[in-house]
Amino acid sequence: MPAPVIVATDLVKKYKDFAAVDGITFEVAPGESFGLLGPNGAGKSTTMRMIGAVSTRSSGSLSILGLDPNEHGPAIRSQLGVVPQQDNLDTELRVRDNLLVYGRYFGLPRAQVAARADELLEFAQLSDRAKAKVDDLSGGMKRRLTIARALINEPRVLLLDEPTTGLDPQARHILWDRLYRLREQGTTLVLTTHYMDEAEQLADRLIVVDKGRIMAEGSPASLIREHSSREVLEVRFGSERNATAAADLAGIGDRLEVLPDRILLYAHSGEEALAEVTRRGLEPITSLVRRSSLEDVFLKLTGRSLIE
Amino acid sequence: MSAVTAEPRSHARAWFVTEHKIRAMRGYTGTIIATTIGTPLLYLFAFGVGLATLITSNVGPVPGISYLEFVAPALLATAAVLVAMEEYTFGILLGLKWNPIFVGMNSTPLTARQIVDGLMLFIGIRMLITTTVYFVVMLAFGAVPSGWGILTIVAGMLGGFAFAPVAAYSATIQEDRGQFAILQRTVILPLTLFSGTVFPLTQLPAFLQWIGWLSPLWHASELGRQFVYGPTEPIWLTVAHVVYLLALGVIGWQLCVRTVARRLNK
Structure with a gap:
């Protein structure tokens, strides 16, 4: 097995008394697409900044591409591509110029940066916007430009912090498609997200993070298999009646979660569970049978939803 | 295992930041040219041709020096x-907060030191352009009697450099509550008036003259005057101007590097 590109052991980041990252351990193999899934404030971005060699860890050990970020920050960063949670494109520069100045930071010759910038604008589907002002781009375009910028040095690892937060569904799909291509080309991706569908789409393997700690680790499919049932039946009785109805639903399926607006019944077969609900004389206002998702895994592990 | 790419030297990397800033400045070329040329024209005309007609007595210790010659080095330093x-x-605050390009730079091999160094170099270039244009306009107005006059450019740039501690202060600001406007009104504007710029420091009451001694602008203006029509002071004082300005600049620069480094490493 090839040497891992990232090895984190008992990684901790403290701000005064508060531990934003509280002892997490994981490895990322070359070519892998690795995800950190968790709600806002779970410590994902802090972890990403430590991996990005811009934030000094409080304790634990960390190796990026075989180097310790405390000692070799610039050498590590020269081989990374970083897409931060908040775009930091230079709004005083035009689209293509943003790529040119950024490429220079890596010490690349002008001609090489210019050629690479044109390729990347093509990749990011922004060629016709090369001379546009950054502020005139849509959110999705800015995000694609930030990704293009992160690829200017042909990084060995691409770090993506909440790549599609704030984008509309269409823009997200375009972005996912681009990231999928990178994955196919063998780029190592490390991404954080609080969207379970994004984690399912993009990550080969992921850790579920909450309050700075790892709750579970595995591929999306194995996490669902391990922590949830095959299907979920969602029933709504109206916010007034949910709690009383829940008492009558006891025993149906493997497990039951009462949320403010609906009840989730975890069962191998959602249809059979629904049949049982009707047999007991309960009439939900709406019912829905679906496959288990990472959202359910998170709910089971933490008792909370990913998006609050 | 890692193939570390060839590392350009630290100074070369700082230059990439300068390059970036110059490229961004191109968007404002028109404004910059207009203010760089317009400001000295307006000021030298107003002071040298307008106000000077009212000022007939000697303003400096050297007889025969016109008011325009007296005021021009100080105006250049002020610019x-x-x-x-x-x-x-x-x-500084643009790069750290409003349009956080420093954060972006820091996720590349660039370090906080290189970012600040690159910015300082850019500021040096901007000052060089401004003061050079100022000097040319001074020549056109006949305000440079001495052959050493061109060195007033250096004096002016040293004056600007000496305000570097302000950059270190700016890097500590988390929320903009109008601190810059306050700084401008309560420190910078009074300094431009009471630093022996438009009238000799000796005209101030003795208990206020310390303002001038502390003010980098007074040191820069006096230094510029030595080159434009001097010497009018003992050599030790001229050396003191240079040392004081350099010291303030270097301290501010180093503090700024430290503050920016701390702020980028969250």
């Missing part, structure tokens, strides 16, 4: 200070 101040305040 350099104002250009530098713009970058020390808005330039």
